[in-house]
Amino acid sequence: MANYNRVFVxxxxxxxxxxxxDSHKFGDHGVNTLQHIxxxxxxxxIPNLQKLGLANLIPLKQVEAIEKPxxxxxxxxxxxxxxxxxxxxxxxxxxxxxxxxxxxxxTGFPPELIQQLEERCGRKIIGNKSASGTEILEELAEEExxxxxxxVYTSADSVLQICGNEETFGLEELYRCxxxxxELTMKDEWKVGRVIARPYVGKKKGEFKRTSNRHDYxxxxxxxxxxxxxxxxxxxxISVGKIKDIFDGEGITKAHKSQSSVHGMEQTIEIADTDFxxxxxxxxxxFDALWGHRRDPAGYxxxxxxxxxxxxxxxxxxxxxxxxxxxxxxxxxxxxxGTDHTREKVPxxxxxxxxxxxxxxxxxxxxxxxxCTVTDVFGVAMPENTIGESVLSRLN
Numbered sequence: 001m002a003n004y005n006r007v008f009v010x011x012x013x014x015x016x017x018x019x020x021x022d023s024h025k026f027g028d029h030g031v032n033t034l035q036h037i038x039x040x041x042x043x044x045x046i047p048n049l050q051k052l053g054l055a056n057l058i059p060l061k062q063v064e065a066i067e068k069p070x071x072x073x074x075x076x077x078x079x080x081x082x083x084x085x086x087x088x089x090x091x092x093x094x095x096x097x098x099x100x101x102x103x104x105x106x107t108g109f110p111p112e113l114i115q116q117l118e119e120r121c122g123r124k125i126i127g128n129k130s131a132s133g134t135e136i137l138e139e140l141a142e143e144e145x146x147x148x149x150x151x152v153y154t155s156a157d158s159v160l161q162i163c164g165n166e167e168t169f170g171l172e173e174l175y176r177c178x179x180x181x182x183e184l185t186m187k188d189e190w191k192v193g194r195v196i197a198r199p200y201v202g203k204k205k206g207e208f209k210r211t212s213n214r215h216d217y218x219x220x221x222x223x224x225x226x227x228x229x230x231x232x233x234x235x236x237x238i239s240v241g242k243i244k245d246i247f248d249g250e251g252i253t254k255a256h257k258s259q260s261s262v263h264g265m266e267q268t269i270e271i272a273d274t275d276f277x278x279x280x281x282x283x284x285x286x287f288d289a290l291w292g293h294r295r296d297p298a299g300y301x302x303x304x305x306x307x308x309x310x311x312x313x314x315x316x317x318x319x320x321x322x323x324x325x326x327x328x329x330x331x332x333x334x335x336x337x338g339t340d341h342t343r344e345k346v347p348x349x350x351x352x353x354x355x356x357x358x359x360x361x362x363x364x365x366x367x368x369x370x371x372c373t374v375t376d377v378f379g380v381a382m383p384e385n386t387i388g389e390s391v392l393s394r395l396n
Contacts, residue, residue: 002354002396004377005321008268008280009370011089011243012307013261014288016331016344017058017075023343026083028333031342033292036335037304038062040297046308048315052326052349056360071351072395074361076327076369079387083343084157086193086218088329089246089283093225093371094386101158101193101219105130109152109160113190120184121177123150127163130154132293132339137163137200137208144169145203150177155293156340158193160185166199171213174199182217194218194245212259216245224383226371227251227281233380235278238271240264243281253278261286261303265310272317279374283329292332293339300334315351323377323395324351327370350395361391 016033023031035058038044044062046054053069080087080097087097104110108128118125126140126149136153144151144165151163160181164174174197182195195217202208228251231237237253241264244255256271258264261284268282284307291300318324331344348361348369368388375382376390 002323002352003321004323004352004354005277006280006319007278007323007325007374007377008272008318009282009325009327009374010268011092011281011283012287012304012326012328013085013283013285014292014330014332014341015304015328015346016333016342017347018345020078020343020345026343027340028083028331028336028342028344031331031333031336031344032058033331033333033342033344034058035060036333037297037301040335041301044301044305046304048308048312049304049326052351053358054347054349057347069358071324071349072355072358072361072391073350074348074391075363076346076348076367077363077365078330078343078345079366079368083330083341084193085288085329086158086246088367089243090221090225091367091387092327092329093227093247094368094382094388095221095223095225096366096368096387102189102191103156103158104154104192105156109154110190113184114152116184117152117177117181120180121150123148123177125150125152127151127153130156133161133163133198133210134208134294137202137210138205141165141200141202141208142204154192156338159196160192160194161196161198163198163200166201166211166213171199175215178215178217191219212257216242218245218248220248221250223385225251225386226375226382227279229375229380229383230279230378233378235378235380236276237278238276238280239282240267240271240280241283242285243283246283258285262306262310265307265314269310269314269317272314272319272322278378288332288341292334292341295334295336295339297334318353320353322352325349325370325373326351327367329367350391352395355395357396361394364391
């Protein structure tokens with residue numbers, strides 16, 4: 001069996017590869033993020049992902065399957081009850097979510113919560129509905145700037161989001177209000193998975209743009225995860241992007257905040273040139289935030305091409321004792337109705353220079369394969385009450 005000193009897990013946020021058998025229960029019919037992107041654009045070139053076997057998982061219009069991929073490739077099904085970021089990542093690291101996080105998509109937040117949030121923050125709340133981040137700014141940002149009111153909104157996810165103009169509202173004030181919101185939404189009846197600070201710049205319609213100073217205030221995982229097991233074993237657990245926020249810092253030894261998915265890959269390439277032993281866990285969010293939710297398959301395709309280019313550079317920086325895993329946390333089919341995530345299976349790609357006989361791993365029944373395989377690499381036991389099995393013994 002191969003021996004590894006470092007594992008890199010790259011989460012291509014929302015890169016689903018086909019509907020789960022129960023996707024209709026979540027309102028998703030016939031969804032397939034990657035396949036529909038391929039069918040929606042004239043040009044689509046992802047040669048490095050192609051070499052690793054991505055096109056061998058599902059038929060793609062623009063990208064052919066190859067006879068001998070460089071990597072092991074398989075399909076992961078979601079065991080948990082949900083299709084959101086936290087559910088996907090928590091399951092990836094061993095936790096099964098049986099009760100979905102609270103959502104307020106259809107109703108907005110209850111009057112009692114809004115009243116308490118207004119009183120504690122000292123600001124009138126506007127919005128209080130489900131909306132896309134760009135649409136809510138076009139509708140209400142000018143009013144917020146003029147009056148000092150506070151935009152609160154949600155989505156199909158379990159989130160309470162607060163917008164704040166960096167010049168007029170101020171980042172520190174935005175973070176203060178989000179911390180209050182997080183405290184209030186710890187009540188069971190209001191408990192959302194994340195409170196998200198959504199800072200933006202601009203002064204009038206058509207100019208508003210969200211910035212990279214976003215901050216997520218997540219719930220702590222309900223139990224220990226693979227990240228905790230690795231950290232407690234004295235290994236490095238380095239996060240890139242919003243991983244630290246998703247796990248509320250639990251199990252993380254060092255964190256890097258990214259300005260974009262391209263920047264996240266650049267950070268990961270730099271990390272590959274440093275000495276560490278353990279896990280580098282990367283979330284690349286732009287696929288989801290910029291293109292999936294905005295239902296823009298062409299933008300999604302271009303973002304995948306940018307990722308593929310950086311991936312080619314990253315592969316050159318991998319060492320003999322490195323293992324790379326590429327996966328996703330849910331789907332977000334940009335050709336589907338609405339703006340919500342889609343409940344889908346996700347890819348599992350495992351590559352190392354030590355692997356000699358890559359093959360199809362089949363369909364596996366949980367995202368937790370990722371965390372179980374990572375801990376197995378280092379001979380670390382998964383925490384109690386976690387799920388999943390390692391596929392390390394099959395990688396040779």
